[in-house]
Amino acid sequence: MGDPKGFLKIQRKVAGYRPVEERINDYSEVELQLPDEERRLQASRCMDCGVPFCHWACPVHNVMPEWQDRLYRGDWAGAWAILENTNPFPEFTGRVCPAPCEASCVLGANDEPVTIRQNELAVIEKAYELGLVGPRPPKKRNGKKVAIVGGGPSGLSAAYYLNRAGFTVTVYEADRKLGGYLRYGIPDFKLNKNFIDRRVAIMEAEGITFKTNTRIGSARYGFGTAGTDAVLVDAKDLERDNDLVLLTIGAREPRDLTVPGRELKGIVQALDYLALQNRSCAQEACEDGVEPITAFGKRVVVIGGGDTGADCVGTANRQGAIRVTQIEVLPKPPEHRSPNEPWPLWPKVLKTSSSHLEGCERLWSVNTKAFIGRNGQVEAIQACRVEWTEKDGRWTMAEVPGSDFEIGADLVLLAMGFTHVVQEGIVKDLGLELDERGNIRTRGTFHTSNPKVWAAGDSRFGASLVVRAISDGRAAAEAIIKNLG
Numbered sequence: 292m293g294d295p296k297g298f299l300k301i302q303r304k305v306a307g308y309r310p311v312e313e314r315i316n317d318y319s320e321v322e323l324q325l326p327d328e329e330r331r332l333q334a335s336r337c338m339d340c341g342v343p344f345c346h347w348a349c350p351v352h353n354v355m356p357e358w359q360d361r362l363y364r365g366d367w368a369g370a371w372a373i374l375e376n377t378n379p380f381p382e383f384t385g386r387v388c389p390a391p392c393e394a395s396c397v398l399g400a401n402d403e404p405v406t407i408r409q410n411e412l413a414v415i416e417k418a419y420e421l422g423l424v425g426p427r428p429p430k431k432r433n434g435k436k437v438a439i440v441g442g443g444p445s446g447l448s449a450a451y452y453l454n455r456a457g458f459t460v461t462v463y464e465a466d467r468k469l470g471g472y473l474r475y476g477i478p479d480f481k482l483n484k485n486f487i488d489r490r491v492a493i494m495e496a497e498g499i500t501f502k503t504n505t506r507i508g509s510a511r512y513g514f515g516t517a518g519t520d521a522v523l524v525d526a527k528d529l530e531r532d533n534d535l536v537l538l539t540i541g542a543r544e545p546r547d548l549t550v551p552g553r554e555l556k557g558i559v560q561a562l563d564y565l566a567l568q569n570r571s572c573a574q575e576a577c578e579d580g581v582e583p584i585t586a587f588g589k590r591v592v593v594i595g596g597g598d599t600g601a602d603c604v605g606t607a608n609r610q611g612a613i614r615v616t617q618i619e620v621l622p623k624p625p626e627h628r629s630p631n632e633p634w635p636l637w638p639k640v641l642k643t644s645s646s647h648l649e650g651c652e653r654l655w656s657v658n659t660k661a662f663i664g665r666n667g668q669v670e671a672i673q674a675c676r677v678e679w680t681e682k683d684g685r686w687t688m689a690e691v692p693g694s695d696f697e698i699g700a701d702l703v704l705l706a707m708g709f710t711h712v713v714q715e716g717i718v719k720d721l722g723l724e725l726d727e728r729g730n731i732r733t734r735g736t737f738h739t740s741n742p743k744v745w746a747a748g749d750s751r752f753g754a755s756l757v758v759r760a761i762s763d764g765r766a767a768a769e770a771i772i773k774n775l776g
Contacts, residue, residue: 294363297335303403304333308645315608318479318572321645322386330413333406334362340397344635345407348395350762351378355392355407362414371418374411379451380490380761382419383444383473385412386482388758389598395635419489426496433457435775438533440507440717443471444757445748446539447494448764449771454499456772461500463507463529465521467575471541473757475566478602480609480645484573508720526720530743534775537767538717538739539760542730542749546707548594552662557669559584561599561706568606586612590699592672593617594659595706598644603704605646616652616698618672620688622679623655658690662703672698709754728753737767745771 294300306323308314314321325333337359345355354373361370374381388408396404418424435458439446442464454460468474470487495501508526530536545560547553564584570577577583586607593603596619607615628638647653661673676694679686711729712718718731724740726732730751737745747767748760 294335297332297363298338298398298402298405301332301336303336303406304329305406306409308648311649314480314645315649318609320386320483321480324413324416325409327413327417330410331363331365334359334410336398336405337363338398342397344395344397345392345405348391348635348637350391350756350759351384351765352762353377353392353411355405358414359405359407359410362410367414367417367421368423370414371423374414378411378761379448379765380444381411381415382486382490383482384758384761385409385415386486387473387477389756391637391758394637397635400634424493426493427455428497429455429457431457432459433776435459435535436461436533437535437537437771437775438463438529439537439539440529441471441539441541441748441750442466442469442501442503443539443541443748443760444473445541445750445760445764445767446471446537447491448761449537449539449747449768450499450764451494452765452768453771454494454497456768456776458771458775459500460498461502461533463505463524464501464503465506467504468573469501469503472562475569476562476599476602478565478606479569479572480605481602484569508717509715526717530721530741534743535771536744537737537771538731538744538746538750539748539764539767540712540717540750541760542709542711542754543713544710544729545705546710548659548705548707550659550661552664552669555662555664555669556667557664557701558662558703558705561593561595561603561704564704565599565602565606568610584702586610586615586702588613589701591615591702591704592698592700593704593706595619595708596621596653596655597706597708598642599708600704600706601642601644601646603706604651605644605649607702607704608646608649608651612702614652614699615650616654616700617647618654618657618659618674618698620658620677621655658688660695662700663697669700669703672700672703674698709749711753712750736770 306325308321339356343356358370358373390408392407393404437458437460439450439462442462450460450462469491505522507524567584587610591607591612593600604615624639624641626641632638656677657674658677659674662669663671676691677688721741724732731746733751739746747763
């Protein structure tokens with residue numbers, strides 16, 4: 292513990308964002324970074340407490356007190372070495388993780404928590420700057436071949452660890468570039484895609500084979516996916532030619548609204564909208580016949596109050612929407628912890644993102660009843676207010692009589708999350724069993740109903756955080772190493 296009184300002397304300081312009037316005119320990252328000396332002071336606030344609940348709350352189990360201490364002492368190499376032991380991709384989590392560690396920080400029990408996420412990002416970027424991060428291929432191979440289907444965070448994490456253990460790893464990705472939701476879901480203003488390319492180049496130099504624009508089986512892929520010239524690989528051939536196949540294909544089946552008027556034009560799933568914009572930023576071609584979706588000059592309504600909805604808000608503002616409204620059927624969260632969610636639990640509190648600060652009307656307890664349109668194009672949403680009541684631990688929703696109203700809308704973005712893995716394609720081709728939620732059923736750890744096919748990440752437990760996908764990819768790799776190594 293570098294400074295035993297650091298948490299008493301230093302106040303929490305976040306890096307902040309670029310000015311609104313500047314950032315809404317581009318897609319560059321909005322978050323700033325503190326100078327090294329100020330970052331060291333922020334690290335000094337870590338108390339090196341006896342029971343580090345930050346470590347308990349972190350899905351990848353980062354050992355925060357140790358690398359915070361190294362950071363405070365200016366030992367960037369030491370901090371990075373400790374951080375890398377548990378997290379293969381701090382440059383991703385340092386930018387997009389909601390930081391459950393900070394919600395469980397012991398200092399946060401009665402003060403502002405340590406800026407763990409931003410400290411993490413500072414460590415990995417300094418490590419790159421100092422030339423510490425580079426290819427480290429295994430000294431020998433063990434003769435075992437693993438095929439990973441899906442190049443998102445879970446698949447990349449599994450590939451990272453399996454390759455270093457000496458496995459011959461091939462990652463198959465349907466899209467033209469790797470990253471999955473990191474690349475095609477999260478906007479560039481939160482995660483510059485050059486950071487994905489930088490990491491992938493290192494992994495490739497370490498001996499991992501990446502086959503992009505390669506479709507396995509009869510899979511259905513995302514809206515606007517590049518690659519009408521994609522290479523097609525039979526799922527059974529993949530199973531035959533490898534010692535094990537690991538599916539890390541995510542949970543991409545979007546939740547939809549089955550209300551009157553859903554067939555109108557201008558009603559789009561959020562991920563389709565975000566993916567097309569990210570492709571545009573990368574000057575990446577889309578499939579023939581797929582038209583760009585723009586909010587320019589439109590009244591935009593985002594249905595769904597989560598992070599994906601916020602990403603839609605920020606994107607619509609950058610595209611030149613004349614008005615952005617975000618509606619959520621659930622009630623407005625409290626600004627502070629409720630008694631039912633005491634520290635160190637993750638609290639369901641009001642989150643105001645950088646996108647909301649750029650301009651957005653937010654409405655809670657609003658239910659969508661129908662879409663109204665003219666000549667096949669959406670023009671408005673018919674909505675109503677709802678009330679939520681709790682009885683015996685269960686919440687029920689009831690419409691408020693006489694509360695109907697309309698919201699003008701030229702573009703409606705459905706950001707209501709995902710239901711389960713896409714079941715058509717390789718899941719069906721390999722005859723894999725599904726669980727009660729529609730995801731791939733895994734037996735014991737990562738085994739599917741096919742003993743030679745395993746699954747990890749969102750494809751087996753449903754849509755979740757990037758950091759949880761990374762954690763599950765690592766755990767799957769460890770299980771494969773134990774099983775085949």
